[in-house]
Each structure stands twice: as structure tokens, then as C-alpha cells.
Amino acid sequence: MKRSALISDIIFSFIVAFFCTLFLFRHLQIRLFPAVILSSICGGLSACATAAWLQNKRKSVFLKRSDEAQKEKLLFHLACISNTEKTIFFLDRLSATKPLPPLRLHNEQTMYWLRFTFQPVHADEIVQLHRHKTDKEKVLLCNKIEDQAYALAQRFQIRV
8 A cells, every 4th residue: 555545544534534523522511612612532543443453454464475485485486495405304294203205295294295387287187196095194284286186186185
């Protein structure tokens, strides 16, 4: 949000609150000078609340954008590094007991498959994961997946 838009929104909220409360106080037959003072206080409080709300909104949008940029950098990095480095990277973060070849990790309850490439995961890869027989929960970690492959993973109870 541009600075001028922020200031104009704050001024607008002050003016609206000021006049609405001034008309209300005059309707309640409060003298003009005390009504103007009370209306100014109400307008100032309204302007402060508007400024705080808009700053919070602006901050959350900025954080969301920076998080998206950081996510894209991480996914690009994961797509560029070797399979061994990917396995080592996730071995620490997923608290997996040991790696299995190629790009598979597991712990007591879960089996993880790592598919970080520039191409989205397609349905054939989901079928390959489904063919692997295990009693553990199957989890696919990837950066992109096709819609058809996602639907197939849901059907085979593979968490993406």
C-alpha cells in the first residue's frame, strides 16, 4: 500500500468518525464546544484504530510475500542439489531413522519419498509409490504435482 493511500484512509476515517459523533452529540443536545472536543477524541481514536489495522494488514502481506520468495528459493535449491544431499537434508529434519535408496526415508510410523525436481510429479510416479508394500503411512514430499497425480495420491492414501 502506498503511503499516500494510507494517509488518505486515516484522514477519511477521522473525518467520518468526527462528523458522525458530532451529529450524534448535537442530537443529544450537548453544547457545541464539548461536542467538538468529544468528536475530535472519537475521530482520533478511530484514526488510530484504522492506522493500526492497515499497518497490521500491510505487515501480513509483506510477510506472506517474503515467505513465498523464501519458499521458492528453497524449492529451487532442492531441485538443484544431488539426491544424496537431498536425503541428508531431510534426514535431520524429519527425524528419520535411516535412509533407503533412492530418495526414501522412514521412521517407525512413516515412509517418506523425496521428489524435488523442476518437472511436476505425474501419475506414473504415484503408481510406483503405491506399488511399494508397507504398513507405514506413505508421504510424498515434492514441490509440484499434477492434478491427476494428486487425485490418484488421495485415492491411494498417499499424503502429499
